[in-house]
Amino acid sequence: MKLKTLLKWYLKDRAGLFAAAALFWLIFSVVFCLYTESFEPLGYSWLLCLYFAVILTGADFWRYRKRCLKLQSWCWCAAASSEAEELPQRIEDVIYRECIRSIQTARAEESGRYREQALEDREYFTVWCHQIKTPIAAMRLLLGEESFPLREEAAGELFKIEEYVDMVLQYLRTDEQTSDYVLQDCDLEKLVRGAVRKYAPQFIRKKLKISFQIQPVRVLTDEKWVGFIIGQILSNALKYTKRGTISIYQESGNPRRLIIEDTGIGIAPEDLPRVFERGYTGYNGRQDKRATGIGLYLAKKIADRLNHTIEIQSVQGQGTKVLLDFSREETMYD
Secondary structure, eight states: OOHHHHHHHHHHHTHHHHHHHHHHHHHHHHHHHHHOSOOHHHHHHHHHHHHHHHHHHHHHHHHHHHHHHHHHHHHHOSSOSTTSOOOOOOHHHHHHHHHHHHHHHHHHHHHHHHHHHHHHHHHHHHHHHHHHHHHHHHHHHHHHHOOOTTHHHHHHHHHHHHHHHHHHHHHHHHTSOOOOOOOEEEEHHHHHHHHHHHHHHHHHHHTOEEEEEOOOOEEEEOHHHHHHHHHHHHHHHHHTOOSSEEEEEEETTEEEEEEEEEOSOOOOTTTGGGTTSTTOOHHHHHHSTTOOSOHHHHHHHHHHHTTOEEEEEEETTTEEEEEEEOOOOOOTTO
16 A cells, blocks of 8 residues: 555544644643743743654554554455454454455355356256267268258258357367367378368358368477367358358468468458457357357467467458468467
């Protein structure tokens, strides 16, 4: 606490005492003047009173400051237990201590209930995601055996369901301090081809061209998590590209900088700074009621944990370019 602020509060707290002292001093002076015509003794009395007043006020302010600092340090103590520095045994200090302990006890209980509820919710959604995969697999088998007019559309919608389930699982995993990261030297071309192969039926169904030009290069990363990032980028490109081409290539002069570019509807300039925020869907998301605003948020969060960088450049009505940089070899887990 600043000395200026402390002095301000001290003067405010002691205002009544100072006013009483000034009143007594005034009464003493008036009475003295009524009974004597010499002002020299009165002057000496004033100086003597002022001298002791300054000393006593300074000592009182020092005790006031020490007590306030003790109270502040005691309040900052996380547990407010016996480890905290004890305050002087004054009645107001005892009341402060009991109030603080009551508040911290209530806060700890509320925090415990919140953590317990969050853990239960996480376990429920994790179990649900794993259980829902069984009927999804059964539906995929049925679609493979049966042939009907809307089979391709049904397969596409089933693929989206699988994507959303995987997104929930990744969200649950990234929201905790997981150790599910296996860093190794990976072939970038293999990573990208795996993601493209997964979305190949969607390219065919939407009749979109894909341009794939990847030079051989190895990067230090986690194959599974980076596959998820690339998958989210491709998913967005497919969702917002009605016609044209989705191009995957490397930046000239830096083969570790991957670029995924589409010829879709693009992103509004006011939405670009917020595309990585959790739950933010922007103008395009409001047009597409199914948008969740979670995919790019997870991609950015995972990229940051792997010490990769992800950027988005876009011109509304012309397309979007996503740049994924694997240049930095160091990771937060080194």
